[in-house]
Amino acid sequence: MQRRRFIGGTGAALAAMGARPAPASPAETSSPGGSAGAPFATPAPLVPMQARIDRIVEIMVCTRPFRAAGPRIEAQQWGRQTVVHNYGHGGSGWSLSWGSARLAVELALTTREKRLAVIGCGAIGLTTARVAQRAGLRVRIYSRELPPQVRSSMATGVWSPSSRLCDEAHATPAFRRQWETMARDSHQMYQHLLGLPGEPVEWREGYVLSDIPFGLPLPEPAQPEASAEPDYADLEGELLGDLRPRSVPLAPHQHPFPVPFARRYTQMVFNLPAYSQLLMNEFMRDGGEIVHRDFESPRQFAGLSERTLVNATGYGARALLGDESLVPVRGQIARLVPQPDVRYGITWRGHNLSVVSRRDGLLVQAQGDGDFGNESVAPDRALAEAAVRRLAGLFGRGSAA
Ligand SMILES: Cc1cc2nc3c(=O)[nH]c(=O)nc-3n(C[C@H](O)[C@H](O)[C@H](O)COP(=O)(O)OP(=O)(O)OC[C@H]3O[C@@H](n4cnc5c(N)ncnc54)[C@H](O)[C@@H]3O)c2cc1C
Incomplete structure (x- = not known):
């Protein structure tokens, strides 16, 4: 049952925990200095997060474009x-984007047209445009919004390829195969985006904290009577185990947090402002064109000069095509002033709290009640402040302000 599985930082962190059997605690497996003589340096203490509500610089709200049957690629x-x-692509758009783009471009190439129109400039539209350019097509993007106004710009930005992607009933073996291909393609592409100026993509560490042993399930939170939230498919299982570094259990003296159980994980983080800028710059450098356009009806596509189009309108497809299989799943993130020295994230199991440290700030995320089917993008300040206060509790009450 993954109904309330927390996406973004937490989902990725939990996936990192479960992929393969846990190794023994480092305390049991390492002897300081090993047998070779001089010891390695001990890690520097963690720089505390300044979890204060006066440091909230933005509350970002957007909706995940969820379809029970998974992404529509046809x-x-x-x-x-x-x-x-x-x-x-639900809560996995950035993570699956390159693989999904490749599938879409393969379909577009069968028309043998040399010019391609891409409708939409979010994670999916931009990567589709880049893959098409690499395949030799001339590409023009038509879009109502551009980054940073697109919904994709409000995401957490972690590798989370199976977050709220489809429901259990639709996760057939064929779907799983296609999903694995998309995830692996994307993952490989991201490896080529590491170490670039501005760090569009980087690996970062994080800590999953828990009040109870990790082997024990958390009690399911009560669901509102009318909630139609499905059982999300657990796609990862063993399938991508080789792509994620395993998390390691930590003994109490190996971390500073006031909780009895902790594990350290390593995850891929997308610094979305720098990464989006990189994609836009590369698209323009390779002859791409961008036209500002708001389509009220798909009939207006007929007025475009291109004969092959990719529709990458995300949640916008619901209004544009009348596709009611698209369900909004609201998400909210409070962005705190950046702390360049804080290079770790936190997920606190059972406390509705996840933090991802990016170059543009600390992203503090908490789920609201009734996010599923909720398309409101009005910020909930109280929810954001409560999450920041919970975070402050991990660093001593003095930082709550
Ligand atoms: C809180 C939150 C956290 C998330 N975290 C992650 C994460 O860590 N990792 C991850 O992989 N995914 C994450 N996601 C999911 C991810 O953000 C989405 O899957 C992704 O943004 C979808 O991208 P898209 O390009 O399809 O949609 P969008 O970004 O919405 O882009 C759609 C584009 O189409 C255009 N458009 C729409 N309608 C029209 C129209 N009628 N005419 C013209 N143009 C139109 C828009 O202007 C826009 O340019 C998160 C989502 C949320 C809400």
Whole structure:
């Protein structure tokens, strides 16, 4: 049962825990200095997060474009035009984007057209445009919004390829195979984006904290009577175990947090402002064009000069195409002033709290009640402040302000 599985930092952190059998505690497996003589330096103490509500610089709210059947990646013939749909990636759009783009571009290439229109400039539209350019196409993006106004810019930005992607009933073996291909393709692409100026992508550490042993399940939070939230498919299991560094259990003296159980994990983080900028710059450098356009109806596609289109409108496809299989899943993140020395994240099991440290700030995330089916993007300040206060509790009450 993953109904309330917390996406973003937490989902990724928990996935990192479960992929393979846990190794013994480092306290049991390492002897200081080993047998070779001089000891290695002990790690420096962690710089505390300044968890104060006066340091909230932005409350970002957006919706995950969830489809019970998973992303829609298929071609349709509309008159003289071929429209390839590429939308509905739930809480995994950034993580799956490159693999999903490749599938969409393969469909587009079958038309043999040399020019491609991409509708949308979020994670999916931008990566589709880049993959198409690499395949030799001339690409024009038509979009209502550009980064940083697109919903993709409000995401957490961690590798979370199976977060709220589809429900259990639709996770057939064929779907799982396609998903694994997309995830592996994307993961490989991200390895080529490491170590670049501005650090668009980097590996960072984090701590999963728990009041009870990790082997024990947390009690399921009560669901509102009317909640239609599905059982999300648990796609990862063993499938991507080789792509994630394993988390390690820590003894109480090996971490500073006031909780009895902790594990350290390592995860891939996308610094979305720098990463989006990089994608935009590369798209323009390779001859891409961007046209500001708000489509009120798909019939307006017929007025475009391109005969092959990719529809990457994300949640916008619900209004544009009347696709009611798209369900909004609201998410909110409070961004705190950046702390460059804080290079770790936190997930506190059972306390509705997850923090990802990015170059542009500390992203503090908590779930609200009734996020599923909720398309409101109005910030909930009280929820954000409560999460920051819970975080402050991990660093001593003095930092709560
Ligand atoms: C709180 C939160 C945290 C998340 N964290 C992560 C994470 O850590 N990792 C991860 O992989 N995913 C994460 N996600 C999911 C991810 O953000 C989405 O899957 C992704 O943004 C979807 O991208 P998209 O390009 O399909 O949609 P969008 O970013 O919404 O882009 C759609 C584009 O289409 C355009 N458009 C829409 N309608 C029209 C129209 N009618 N005419 C013209 N243009 C139109 C828009 O202007 C925009 O350019 C998170 C989501 C949320 C809400």
